[in-house]
Amino acid sequence: MTHVLRSQQFSREFVTRLVCSARIVSKLLSTSGGPVELKSLLVGRIMGLVFYESSIRTRWSFETAALCLGMNYISTEDAAHFSPALQGETLEDTVRVLVGYGLDIIVMRHYEGGAADRAAKVCDDYGYSTHVINAGDGSCQHPTQSLVDIYTMFTESQTAEVDGLTVIIGGDLDHDRSARSLAYLLARYKVKIIFVAPPALRIGSDIKSYLEEHHVEFSEEDDPEKALPEADVVYWTRIQRERIIDPQVKHRTFETYNLSLEHMKLLKPKAFLMHPLPRANEISTDVDRDPRAAYFRQTHYGLPVRIALLLDLLGVCELRGIRADTA
Numbered sequence: 001m002t003h004v005l006r007s008q009q010f011s012r013e014f015v016t017r018l019v020c021s022a023r024i025v026s027k028l029l030s031t032s033g034g035p036v037e038l039k040s041l042l043v044g045r046i047m048g049l050v051f052y053e054s055s056i057r058t059r060w061s062f063e064t065a066a067l068c069l070g071m072n073y074i075s076t077e078d079a080a081h082f083s084p085a086l087q088g089e090t091l092e093d094t095v096r097v098l099v100g101y102g103l104d105i106i107v108m109r110h111y112e113g114g115a116a117d118r119a120a121k122v123c124d125d126y127g128y129s130t131h132v133i134n135a136g137d138g139s140c141q142h143p144t145q146s147l148v149d150i151y152t153m154f155t156e157s158q159t160a161e162v163d164g165l166t167v168i169i170g171g172d173l174d175h176d177r178s179a180r181s182l183a184y185l186l187a188r189y190k191v192k193i194i195f196v197a198p199p200a201l202r203i204g205s206d207i208k209s210y211l212e213e214h215h216v217e218f219s220e221e222d223d224p225e226k227a228l229p230e231a232d233v234v235y236w237t238r239i240q241r242e243r244i245i246d247p248q249v250k251h252r253t254f255e256t257y258n259l260s261l262e263h264m265k266l267l268k269p270k271a272f273l274m275h276p277l278p279r280a281n282e283i284s285t286d287v288d289r290d291p292r293a294a295y296f297r298q299t300h301y302g303l304p305v306r307i308a309l310l311l312d313l314l315g316v317c318e319l320r321g322i323r324a325d326t327a
């Protein structure tokens with residue numbers, strides 16, 4: 001794999017390999033001597049993180065992953081204001097400058113859909129071997145989040161499988177790039193998806209067409225209370241007011257979509273609740289006490305998954321060779 005741009009590029013085989021590697025990494029991180037072993041794997045490699053939108057989880061987990069692997073990294077937290085974009089420099093020019101410094105990887109988050117594709121095109125057109133990782137582009141995709149999410153499903157599901165699950169994806173499905181990327185990735189599995197969203201924020205026709213082409217069973221429902229009892233996994237998302245243009249929709253409260261302990265009573269005993277975070281008020285903090293609330297575990301799975309992804313991208317296979325016994 002050269003670049004990580006969208007979830008449709010991940011095969012089942014790739015996900016299986018990554019989940020296996022992430023499990024090994026997770027064990028190494030908690031084993032005496034494991035962190036030292038990891039720290040030798042990417043010494044001398046350089047990662048640049050260029051974030052034009054805010055991030056805690058994605059940026060910090062990539063930066064921590066770099067530190068765990070002995071990589072160096074350079075990070076721009078608010079590139080919209082602290083980069084030559086402010087003077088009108090194009091994304092293409094900025095990327096061409098950055099990759100010329102010998103970066104092995106650029107992790108980019110941008111407010112425009114397609115920004116990571118444009119960065120990857122610069123690398124390819126000018127012959128740079130730098131790998132571009134899309135860390136979120138507008139309302140389009142967040143492919144590494146979908147890898148974290150699928151790892152969470154493999155880890156939290158009672159069957160340790162994704163096939164056979166009924167997954168609710170709910171909230172602002174028009175704008176949430178994590179929800180969109182997850183829907184694309186779930187098309188690799190034999191799942192049933194129930195999209196639960198207000199009528200103004202339903203899932204896009206591009207996703208529905210893709211699911212139809214891939215023979216994935218899905219339905220749409222406006223009322224969370226009707227759908228929740230059916231789910232093995234609930235993936236809930238924030239209403240992304242900053243991306244909503246219509247003022248009538250932007251200022252609506254959407255209270256029906258705020259999950260509380262009462263909603264948790266509707267869930268199956270072995271179902272679990274995910275959320276890419278950050279949350280606003282769409283999941284009450286009371287819910288955090290319920291062991292089925294998996295969203296903080298989910299965010300912490302981001303570290304082993306992103307370590308495994310960096311190793312895979314940079315062609316480091318020693319991990320599986322050395323530690324196959326621990327998988």
Ligand code: CP
Pocket residue numbers: 054055056057058059136142145276277278
């Ligand atoms: N889930 C996620 O992308 O979180 P951040 O915006 O904090 O990176």
